[in-house]
Amino acid sequence: LHRNNPHARKIVRTINAxxxxxxxxxQAKHEDGAPDVEFRAAAQQLFYEWSMCCDYRGKPGFGxxxxxxxxxxxxxxxxxxxxxLFRLKPISMAxxxxxxxxxxxxxxxxxxxxxxxxxxxxSNGRRVFSGIELDDEGRRVAYYLLPQHPSEPIPLGSMVxxxxxxxxxxxxxxxxxxxxxxxDQLRGVPWMAAALAQIRDTG
Numbered sequence: 001l002h003r004n005n006p007h008a009r010k011i012v013r014t015i016n017a018x019x020x021x022x023x024x025x026x027q028a029k030h031e032d033g034a035p036d037v038e039f040r041a042a043a044q045q046l047f048y049e050w051s052m053c054c055d056y057r058g059k060p061g062f063g064x065x066x067x068x069x070x071x072x073x074x075x076x077x078x079x080x081x082x083x084x085l086f087r088l089k090p091i092s093m094a095x096x097x098x099x100x101x102x103x104x105x106x107x108x109x110x111x112x113x114x115x116x117x118x119x120x121x122x123s124n125g126r127r128v129f130s131g132i133e134l135d136d137e138g139r140r141v142a143y144y145l146l147p148q149h150p151s152e153p154i155p156l157g158s159m160v161x162x163x164x165x166x167x168x169x170x171x172x173x174x175x176x177x178x179x180x181x182x183x184d185q186l187r188g189v190p191w192m193a194a195a196l197a198q199i200r201d202t203g
Contacts, residue, residue, distance in 0.1 A: 001196050001199055001200065002080055002196075005199055005203070007199055008195070008196060008199055011195055012076055012079055012080065015075075015079055015191075016072055016075055016076060016079075019072075019075060021068045021071060021072070023044075023047065023048075023051075024047060025040070025044070026039065026040040026043040026044065027040075028040055028043065046102055046103070049102045050067075050101065050102050050103055050105070051066055051067035051068065052066050052067075053099065053100065053101055054066075054067050054070070054101075054105070054106055054107045055067075055070060055106065055107060055108075056089055056106040056107065056108045058099075067107070070086075070107060070109055073109060074086065074109055074177065077109070077111065077112070078177060078178065078179070078188065078191065079190065079191045080190055080191075081111070081112050081113070081188070081190055082112070082178055082179070082187065082188030082189045082190040082191070083112045083176065083177060083178035083187060083188030084109065084110070084111070084112060084177050084178075085109075085110040085111075085112060085114075085115075085143065085145075085174055085175065085176050085177070086107060086108060086109050086110060086174070086175050086177070087107070087108045087110065087169070087173060087174050087175070088105055088106070088107055088108075088173075089105070089106045089107070089108055090104060090105055091104045091105065091106055092104065110145060110174070111149055112187075112188070113149060113150060113151075114145050114146045114148070114149055114150070115130055115131030115132070115143065115144065115145065115146075116131045116144040116145065116146055116166035117130045117131055126141060128144065129186055130186065130187055131143060131144045131145070131166070132144075132176075132186050132187075133168070133171075134186075138184070140171040140176075140186075141170070141171055142168050142169060142170050142171055143168075143169045143171060143174050143176070144166035144167070144168055144169075145166055145167050145169055145174075146166050146167075147165075147166075147167060179191065
């Protein structure tokens with residue numbers, strides 16, 4: 001409906017347009033308390049340069065997005081799918097030089113449908129619910145992510161098992177953004193679920 005219904009698409013655009021994209025501002029000071037204007041300007045320039053090439057897929061126009069575009073894409077994912085995941089990916093110095101990044105760090109948005117929901121328990125016997133490994137206290141320990149989205153085509157010459165086997169990622173290395181309506185909720189619920197149901201019934 002989001003792709004084919006103009007009313008549904010307008011709902012997403014309206015929510016997304018009302019969200020302010022904020023950039024961090026350095027508060028560096030000299031020892032006497034005076035603002036360190038030079039350092040603040042350099043930090044702002046560093047953040048701008050990184051934000052324009054932080055996507056692990058490439059720069060804008062070459063397969064990737066800017067940080068602002070990634071943030072808006074992530075919000076759209078939360079609205080439509082109820083949740084989104086992302087990782088900060090450290091890279092080598094050689095990769096940093098190849099991609100011409102100011103710092104050896106990239107960002108990766110991860111669709112929530114890449115969570116492997118078929119695992120019932122981990123190798124160490126811990127509970128796994130919808131791709132999320134929990135400890136005995138119910139805290140998140142790790143996420144089991146498929147190497148690619150389930151609907152993506154399998155590359156020629158690839159082993160099907162290697163593409164369908166999930167990868168265990170420690171919880172400290174991936175962020176899971178969703179709106180929780182319940183204290184024990186582990187996965188997100190689409191914001192548009194009620195609106196889409198009404199639009200569908202009207203149609």
